[in-house]
Amino acid sequence: MDKKEFWQLIDSAKKASNGDQALQEKKLISSLQIFGPEEIIDFECILCELLIEADDFGIMAAQKIIDGYVSDDTYLYFRCWLVGQGDEVFRAAIDKPDTLAAVLEAPYQDFEELLYVATCAFKKQTGKKEEDDSFPREVAAARGLDYDSGSVTKGEDWTESQLPKMLPKLWKKFG
Numbered sequence: 001m002d003k004k005e006f007w008q009l010i011d012s013a014k015k016a017s018n019g020d021q022a023l024q025e026k027k028l029i030s031s032l033q034i035f036g037p038e039e040i041i042d043f044e045c046i047l048c049e050l051l052i053e054a055d056d057f058g059i060m061a062a063q064k065i066i067d068g069y070v071s072d073d074t075y076l077y078f079r080c081w082l083v084g085q086g087d088e089v090f091r092a093a094i095d096k097p098d099t100l101a102a103v104l105e106a107p108y109q110d111f112e113e114l115l116y117v118a119t120c121a122f123k124k125q126t127g128k129k130e131e132d133d134s135f136p137r138e139v140a141a142a143r144g145l146d147y148d149s150g151s152v153t154k155g156e157d158w159t160e161s162q163l164p165k166m167l168p169k170l171w172k173k174f175g
Helices: 005-018 022-033 037-053 056-065 072-084 087-094 097-103 112-126 136-143 160-164 168-174
Strands: none
Touching: 005 022, 005 037, 005 056, 005 072, 005 087, 022 112, 037 056, 037 072, 037 136, 056 072, 056 087, 056 097, 056 160, 056 168, 072 087, 072 112, 097 168, 112 136, 160 168
């Protein structure tokens, strides 16, 4: 699986779910489980790469404005939500986080469930019940794709007083 196929799966599931993340998760799992184990692992690796790419102080500032706080978990789940919005929204936000003001209607956006899609699909595809070193997240981590502890936040750190000027559209909507 390549990034184009990854984004096609994300976009297709998002479109079919009409904003219902539980349905989006189910659609992703059912679409992904028809692939072979290596392609499911590729999906997980691409997801990890994107979560690492989105580990940026600009994205963190956007989440701070939108939700009012940032913690390790909420920041990760927000980045999952960002990936779940599809390639176009993801790329725009990476380039200019303030573009999220046009996408978001409500605060507290997260899509934690995206972290488990490849594992669920892998279990269904292989019939394995117990996780081991062959599972997607373990393989991704072994390849150095650890979005939890191996990633370093990119960009320039900020203070709360900088947020209104840094992301004016988001600040106007959620600040």
